[in-house]
Amino acid sequence: MYxxxxxxxxxxxxxYEIVPYIMPKRFDxxxxxxxxxxxxxIQEYSRKCRARGVKxxxxxxxxAAYLRLVSQNPLLNRFAMNKKIYARNHFCVCFVTxxxxxxxxxxxxxxxxxxDDIFTVNNRIEEAIAKVxxxxxxxxxDDFMHKLLAVPFLLRGAIxxxxxxxxxxxxxxSLVDISPFHTSLFVTNLASIRTDTIMHHxxxxxxxxxxxxxxxPVKKTYLDEDGNAYEKKIMELGIMTDERIANxxxxxxxxxxxxxxxKNPEILEEKPKEIKWDPDVKKEIRWRKx
Numbered sequence: 186m187y188x189x190x191x192x193x194x195x196x197x198x199x200x201y202e203i204v205p206y207i208m209p210k211r212f213d214x215x216x217x218x219x220x221x222x223x224x225x226x227i228q229e230y231s232r233k234c235r236a237r238g239v240k241x242x243x244x245x246x247x248x249a250a251y252l253r254l255v256s257q258n259p260l261l262n263r264f265a266m267n268k269k270i271y272a273r274n275h276f277c278v279c280f281v282t283x284x285x286x287x288x289x290x291x292x293x294x295x296x297x298x299x300x301d302d303i304f305t306v307n308n309r310i311e312e313a314i315a316k317v318x319x320x321x322x323x324x325x326x327d328d329f330m331h332k333l334l335a336v337p338f339l340l341r342g343a344i345x346x347x348x349x350x351x352x353x354x355x356x357x358x359s360l361v362d363i364s365p366f367h368t369s370l371f372v373t374n375l376a377s378i379r380t381d382t383i384m385h386h387x388x389x390x391x392x393x394x395x396x397x398x399x400x401x402p403v404k405k406t407y408l409d410e411d412g413n414a415y416e417k418k419i420m421e422l423g424i425m426t427d428e429r430i431a432n433x434x435x436x437x438x439x440x441x442x443x444x445x446x447x448k449n450p451e452i453l454e455e456k457p458k459e460i461k462w463d464p465d466v467k468k469e470i471r472w473r474k475x
Contacts, residue, residue, distance in 0.1 A: 189358040190367060190392065191264065191271030196465040204429050205268040210389060214265070214429045217384040220440055221419040222447050224402050228418075230450045241303075243420070244374050245310050247399065248278050249303040249453045250446035251370055256299040258439050259463040262369050263430040264392035267352045270429065272463040273392070279368040282317045291317060291327055292365035299460045303453035329363055348390060366391025376401045382423040394430050398423035 187193075194201065208214040227246055234241035255261045255276060262273045275296060282293045295313045297306060333340040350356045361367045366388045375382060375398055382400025387393055400421040406414050426436055446452055 188266070188271055188355040190275065190355075190361045191266075191273045192463075192466045194263065194270040194272055194463065194465045196270075198465075200432075201270055201429075201465075205265050205270065208429060209268055211265070211387045211427055212389060214427050215387050215425055216428045216433070216436070217423065217425050218440065219382065219384075220422045220424060220444065221405065222422055222444065224418045224420045226448050227420070227450070239304065239307070240311070241307055242310070243376065244280065244372060244399065245307040246303065246447065246450050246453075247397070247422075248297075248310065248370070248372065249301075249306040250443055250450070251278075251397070252276065252297050252299065252301060252306060253446055253453055253457060254439055254443050255369065256457045256460050258435070258442070259461055260431040260435060261395065261439060263463070264394045265427060265429040266392060271392075272466045273369055276369045278370045278372060279365045279393075280372045280374065282314050284317060293317060294362075294365060294368060300456045302456055303450060306453075351391070364391060366393060368393050369395070371396045372399065373397075374399045376420065382421040384423045384425055387425055387427055394427040396425040 196202070204214070224243075227243055230246065231241045231243070259272065262276060264271055264273060276299060277294055277296045279292050279294045281290045283290045293313045295309050297309065301309075330340075333343050347356060347360065365371070368391070371385075371393050373383075373385060373396075379401050381403075382398045385396045385398050387396055400423065402418055402420055404416050404418050406416055408414055424440065428436070431439075
């Protein structure tokens with residue numbers, strides 16, 4: 186079936202065909218894992234970047250690492266819809282941005298190319314945040330919702346129609362573009378409000394297959410090879426995944442690889458040597474540039 190935001194996966198693996206029927210809802214298929222990230226290493230890299238005149242945020246490092254992960258592990262960018270599996274034809278990340286002089290926030294969506302290096306990722310994130318915080322602008326979804334709310338009874342019918350189209354047909358990419366629920370990755374940075382990580386649910390509406398929560402810095406005690414205790418500053422990541430897009434072995438390997446990138450962010454300064462495409466999609470996906 187044609188979709189504006191993805192290509193249907195045609196696989197010989199029967200499990201991929203059956204599992205969406207066994208677990209038709211995203212909350213049925215949600216798996217969670219907590220990963221401890223070496224925060225000292227990330228902070229050290231951020232200091233090196235500042236010395237070079239670059240303000241590098243922790244979230245930018247995480248997103249750059251995940252982008253590199255997807256460039257080598259394309260199944261992470263799949264999504265399930267109406268008992269079918271699709272390979273997304275773009276890569277984007279959503280995150281919450283606080284509006285200036287206000288307790289309200291908005292969801293920001295940023296598009297990336299799979300060969301972007303960490304500096305390109307950081308620049309695009311900084312530009313997107315600055316647009317909200319300096320101009321105080323609503324994003325397109327905010328504007329769309331305000332228009333629906335202005336007309337009595339319109340909101341329920343419009344949302345119901347969009348959900349129906351999204352499930353059985355396709356919504357135009359113009360709606361995918363403004364929707365925070367149609368994204369490769371959703372990140373919430375709870376460290377910015379000094380809150381512990383959470384295991385955030387996956388939205389049933391839309392196509393979000395992975396949600397990562399960044400918790401505040403904490404110190405944990407570990408044992409070295411000789412059994413001696415030592416303390417280390419870490420950041421807990423709460424990761425929620427839709428297991429219909431990939432099996433547990435694949436996801437486990439991916440998050441071990443993510444840890445390697447986060448321990449060595451310098452790797453991300455160079456573009457990947459190659460991009461690996463989804464093996465079950467007949468043609469290479471042409472990633473949308475924004």
